[in-house]
Amino acid sequence: MGIDFLPDKPIYQQLIDRITGDIIRGTLIPGxxxxxxxDYAIEAGVNANTMQRVYKELEQLELTETKRGQGSFVTxxxxxxxxxxxxxxxxxxxxFIQSVEALGFTTTEMTEHxxxxxxxxD
Structure with missing residues (x-):
């Protein structure tokens, strides 16, 4: 099992991005x-220390909270x-704007498209 990680970004950051994306999409709901x-380390195919860092950073971002003896929960x-x-x-x-401007497209052009x-x- 495991997750396919990109080689040019730290694994812990990719995991943070994945979980924050799940929160934004509503895949993970408040509480x-x-x-x-x-368990998450095994599922993701990473070291438990990496996953611990992810959970710690999510808590620092105030996206999760840890309840002693119960685990970590979405805020x-x-x-x-x-x-x-x-x-x-x-x-x-x-x-997006920086990328299209670097290629010479105008904001109006891109907005129309x-x-x-x-x-x-729709």
């Missing part, structure tokens, strides 16, 4: 219990999750 460090603070969504959206848009593409999925 939901996360697997134990050991119930929905405003924190909403802020995370906004932060991720801003990062994606900024990265995105509007056309958006209509295809």
């Amino acid at each position: 939901e219990k996360l697997p134990s460090v050991r 119930e603070d929905e405003s924190r999750i909403a802020r995370l969504r906004d932060e991720m959206k801003e990062q994606l848009v900024t990265s 995105l509007r056309k593409r958006g209509g295809e999925n």
